[in-house]
Amino acid sequence: VGARCVGKRTVSTDGLCCRRRFSSSLNCVDICWLEVYSTSLATAKKTLAIKRILHLSRKMPSSLVLVFSLLFASSAVAADDPNFVILFADDLGYGDLSVTGHPTIQTPNIDQLAAEGILLTQCYSAFHVCSPSRAAMLTGRLPIRSGCTGSDPFGGVFQETAVGGLPLNETTFAELLKKDGYATAAVGKWHLGQREQFLPTNRGFDEYFGIPYSDDMGASAWTTMHKGVPLPLLHNTTVIEQPTNLGTLTQRYADYSADFIKRNKNNKFVLYMAFNHVHTPNFVSKKFCNTSARGRFGDTDSEMDDAIGQIMASLRENGLDGNTLVFFTSDNGPWLIKKLQGGSAGPLFEGKTTTWEGGVREPGLARWPGRIDAGRISPEVVTTYDIFPTILKLADVELPTDRVIDGRDMSPVLFSVDGKSSHDCLYIYKGTPNAELPGLWAVRCGTYKAHYYTNTHLNHTVVKHDPPLLFHLERDPSEQYSLDPKSDEYTEAMMTITAAKDKHEKSLSPVPNQMAMGADDKYKLCCDPDSQKKYPQYPVCTCDPDNWHAWTCDA
Numbered sequence: 001v002g003a004r005c006v007g008k009r010t011v012s013t014d015g016l017c018c019r020r021r022f023s024s025s026l027n028c029v030d031i032c033w034l035e036v037y038s039t040s041l042a043t044a045k046k047t048l049a050i051k052r053i054l055h056l057s058r059k060m061p062s063s064l065v066l067v068f069s070l071l072f073a074s075s076a077v078a079a080d081d082p083n084f085v086i087l088f089a090d091d092l093g094y095g096d097l098s099v100t101g102h103p104t105i106q107t108p109n110i111d112q113l114a115a116e117g118i119l120l121t122q123c124y125s126a127f128h129v130c131s132p133s134r135a136a137m138l139t140g141r142l143p144i145r146s147g148c149t150g151s152d153p154f155g156g157v158f159q160e161t162a163v164g165g166l167p168l169n170e171t172t173f174a175e176l177l178k179k180d181g182y183a184t185a186a187v188g189k190w191h192l193g194q195r196e197q198f199l200p201t202n203r204g205f206d207e208y209f210g211i212p213y214s215d216d217m218g219a220s221a222w223t224t225m226h227k228g229v230p231l232p233l234l235h236n237t238t239v240i241e242q243p244t245n246l247g248t249l250t251q252r253y254a255d256y257s258a259d260f261i262k263r264n265k266n267n268k269f270v271l272y273m274a275f276n277h278v279h280t281p282n283f284v285s286k287k288f289c290n291t292s293a294r295g296r297f298g299d300t301d302s303e304m305d306d307a308i309g310q311i312m313a314s315l316r317e318n319g320l321d322g323n324t325l326v327f328f329t330s331d332n333g334p335w336l337i338k339k340l341q342g343g344s345a346g347p348l349f350e351g352k353t354t355t356w357e358g359g360v361r362e363p364g365l366a367r368w369p370g371r372i373d374a375g376r377i378s379p380e381v382v383t384t385y386d387i388f389p390t391i392l393k394l395a396d397v398e399l400p401t402d403r404v405i406d407g408r409d410m411s412p413v414l415f416s417v418d419g420k421s422s423h424d425c426l427y428i429y430k431g432t433p434n435a436e437l438p439g440l441w442a443v444r445c446g447t448y449k450a451h452y453y454t455n456t457h458l459n460h461t462v463v464k465h466d467p468p469l470l471f472h473l474e475r476d477p478s479e480q481y482s483l484d485p486k487s488d489e490y491t492e493a494m495m496t497i498t499a500a501k502d503k504h505e506k507s508l509s510p511v512p513n514q515m516a517m518g519a520d521d522k523y524k525l526c527c528d529p530d531s532q533k534k535y536p537q538y539p540v541c542t543c544d545p546d547n548w549h550a551w552t553c554d555a
Contacts, residue, residue: 006108090279113308120378129155139166146511191213219546221549389408428441445497
């Protein structure tokens, strides 16, 4: 029989019937699935395990009908329960991929994601630095709602000895998917609190392998000037290496991800792969050292791209390619203060630590063979925190109803050529408001973006704009030519933005500021507080002394 589904599924008006086109000579087969719900008061949970074919539109021999019935009865769960892979870069600029126009960086595997899926040209992060951005992506909520926008109006991240973290009353997509039977794994950078209660395995992920914060927040062979605790590598909640050998890390991320996919090829799963690349220091393996015309930054981009290629190969090798939705994006824009060690926002103005487009607008890609038409380019506005409601809807898991969800289901954009964004406005925060400054510095509604306050990565002086700067982003994505405040166009656009801004601010509730809780050395991650008894010549918390002398690209 071996018919392979190559078409898109469309649900009929009664919500039960699906049409699929098969590559066999049987052509189109109408299949109706009846979902059976458990009435057990003990579980009160919908079960998707029992699904049966009710009707076949073509007349076929009874033996063939029986074969198809058995086939689809066994595969209906897999077909209805997609897998999800979220590939999240660190500090990647809008212009740091070959598919987005960089003239010397080569990212063939990421480019292939775009060729086989959709390139989202107006994809926004929730914030201009990483911890708040990641909090939003995992919860579907702007970080101002979780107290994760920084200790002051300028924003910030969790330190390596942070007291706070992503609050335990916030719900991640991993928690909800796990309850629905998904296997869940987080690999790579976390940066939402390093204390045990805040680590991934206590936030819905079955397993975790990675560095719990930025790779420059701990000492290693690549950051010899760092005076803090050696950079730890965790498996679940245990420090398994300290300092981390960064030169082998990305390959280990790829291997762990591929192994997780293989181990769960018969289960539904979500893999959150958060790379440390392309954050400084620009560590790479020997394979990629000095291989890019773009220099060391290009080397790291190439290594990340290679790891993505390995992860995609694992999906294909395990027969999961056609039932897996893959996202690729980044947490925030390029770290321009690092000059050639940082990235590029391409045509966009500014970068990380600012609310200009270059700080929050990211490359966005999505791929799902048979569901997302290959080679599409969409200018519709989507966000990283849209991932939360999108994958939950596709998994048929209900959204939380006891809180505001800022993300929107992006399925119409992904699956329909004519699909439109569900976002009316985006609210771009610089940090947490105080008596002197607000936290909300910019608002985009439709094609217009208003800046109430601005700064740049080189000049932290705050400039208040009264009246606000207003840009038409489709005509002027580089934000170079502000509209005339006396024009009718300006007046009409600002009326819409002002009303939306007022409504949004009224939806906020006071919450504890997680980053204002500060840091405490007692919360540092340490493999052995008494390590200097064994290795007196090395910093405390050294359990892998050879890693202080590990190969680096400068060696």
